[in-house]
Amino acid sequence: MNSLIFLIPLALLLGGAALAAFLWSLRSGQYEDLDGAAERILLDDEDDRAKAPERDQPAKPAP
């Protein structure tokens, strides 16, 4: 019984963490292009890195 006191909450916590991770990945659109994700691994990531700052940039006012 004693061991249960911390084992059960631990199990629930781990499960809860997995659930939260899943909900986060769902929200951030990681399941929207499963085929694309499989293929993109073949691309060099050089231009990805070049693109990255541009993508993260907040919308700037029109020139």
Added chain:
Amino acid sequence: MSCCAPAIDPHGAFDSSAARQEIGLASRDLGGGLRQTDLAVPGVHCAACIRAVETGLMRVAGVEHARVNLSTRRVAVQWRGEAAPDLLAALTALGYPGHLFESEADRADPELARLIRALAVSGFCAMNIMLLSVSVWSGAEAETRSAFHWISAALAAPCLIYSGRIFFASAWSALRRGRTNMDVPISIGICLAFGLSLYDTIHDGPHAYFDAATSLIFFLLIGRALDHLMREKARAAVRSLMRLAPRGATVLHEDGSRDYVPVAEIEPGMRLALTAGERIPVDGIVSEGLSDLDCAIVTGESLPRPVAPGAAVEAGTLNLSGPLTIIASARADSSFLAEMVRLMEAAEGGRARYRRIADRAAALYSPVVHATAFLTFLGWMALGGGWHQAITVAIAVLIITCPCALGLAVPIVQVVASRRLFENGIMVKDGSAIERMAEIDAVAFDKTGTLTLGRPRLVNAEAIAPDVLAIAAEIARRSGHPLSRAIAAAAPAREMALSDVVEHPGLGIEARLDGGLYRLGRAEWVLSGAPVEPMELEGGTVLGCDGVVLARFAFEEALRPQARAAIDALREKGLDVALLSGDTPAAVDAMAGKLGIATIAAGLLPAEKVERLSALAGQGRKVLMVGDGLNDVPALAAAHVSMAPASAADIGRNAADFVFLRDGLDAVPMAHAVSREAGRLVRQNFVLAIAYNAIALPVAIAGYVTPLVASLAMSLSSILVVANALRLNVKAAPRRRTSLRERAEELPGALRTSE
């Protein structure tokens, strides 16, 4: 469509500003001057394609970011600036022709995300509760058991509130309309099981049904989410097809300036400039220019119609060969297209009256189950079991009969069926379409574009000297006219030194070769200025050299592949086949004779097609309508169930229950056979579920159902039902499994037929 225009525009008069303005109209504002346009790019299918498209588009001036979605074969482009960058031309230059598609109001589907979140929560809760329950079942001490029940209750409550909401909402909306559906007994069962378990937990009872309640929610949500996913996939595939109705048109103002105006803002009296390859946005009168119009999608006429100043043109027809100026005679909402929409809305189809088989079953099922539970309660009270005992047993009866298997039986079969159809290039809009398809006893076909491919085929290629045919084909290759394409397809490409190629809209095309002036086109035009007026000056398409006829070409409409086999297969199944067409009686008779269709009706107006279908419905017949044109749209809505090819008009594709992407007409018997098979499996599943209830119910009434028995029985029946549904796939063993690559390639194939 503008993206296909360059190929058929020999004068270079094509003005990309219209296409760019159309992109602008189709874009969404992301804020801060940033706009996003989504384009369908059917040609991408590997990492190299992704890279080529993304880097290629990023180089276009004004483009900030481009990202390909390989699963949906779309590219999202974010751009800045006053005018839209010419993305379609850029994509064509990259070798991946793209197009704009139906704008989607419901972008990121909220329903699916909600279902998946609910599924994740219920899965987490059900698994953990099950884990705790196993130790309770294997004989935990009273103290531990009580603690575990409390933890289970704490886990079950959010599951019930968050995930169970989906069933409660659906059950409530059905009850409010005085109906019952499958979700009513489900909701009652879940809520009572939870309530009783909570009561027992508080009073330290030995049994709690939290595991049953949560795993029930979990299983049912799996079925529901799969069902939704499959339908969404099919809908997205249909939506990605090329949009055939224009978003706007170039208006010529009095002062000579041009303006691209959305269709809704076009007023009668405005002068509109149309390039070759554009669709006519509103009804109007031609004021300048000569061209041919492809009316197949609007009226069902198979041959291109030449137009000259003064001719009336209908919205939706395709301008084939030359630039035209038309004067709008109607607003978009009183054009032919809008008339069809009104007819479609007025036509109350079978689908409006149809009730899903699961709901019909529930209507019979829930009164029986609820009455049994109530009688059990009364019986135990009468036998002096005490009210707690009586309620426990009554709720055990509800749980054991809770239509878990029933709720899963129908969606799982339909998911498997729609997946099989999807692999064969047939998209199903919703599950009820499969149920309705299984009921049909007659099939009505449209002719142009449905039985035929809507493009002509050269029939007398053997009768023409190969050299002459090669010259004709080489000249024809320079034109986008349907008849030219048919000639070009009849001979392999050969190197020839053609010069001075000029296309004369509405007449034909001329070119110089080895000093001779060759003309391919209308006989009158080819022979004009001939030294001797030939005797047999009849119409038709000829090839002439310096006014001398070298060859005459005869055309017929190309039947869809497997048309005859498909019709025979349908007739073999005992279905009546009819042909309802808007084309001339002669053309319809010839086609019917070739396919052996006895019931025919020619020259029908759209409203008359609807009348025919409602007359049949009045006799109790259930008709499948297969059609593609705008003139078929009301009939598609009126029929019991409907099917359209990918080349159909936008609104036809939206009105139809099934859309087939491949050319072959064998999709129709295929869809019917799979639907029938699915119907049979659904009935089998119902029988299985009822048999299971017949065995389990006496045990439950006798009061022997513990939570362990309930969980086992429920899981077993669900597995049985799912396994039975999967037999639909096994049955199709001889079928060649299509590879991903092939599936990727069929979409562009389907698109080619549309233009």
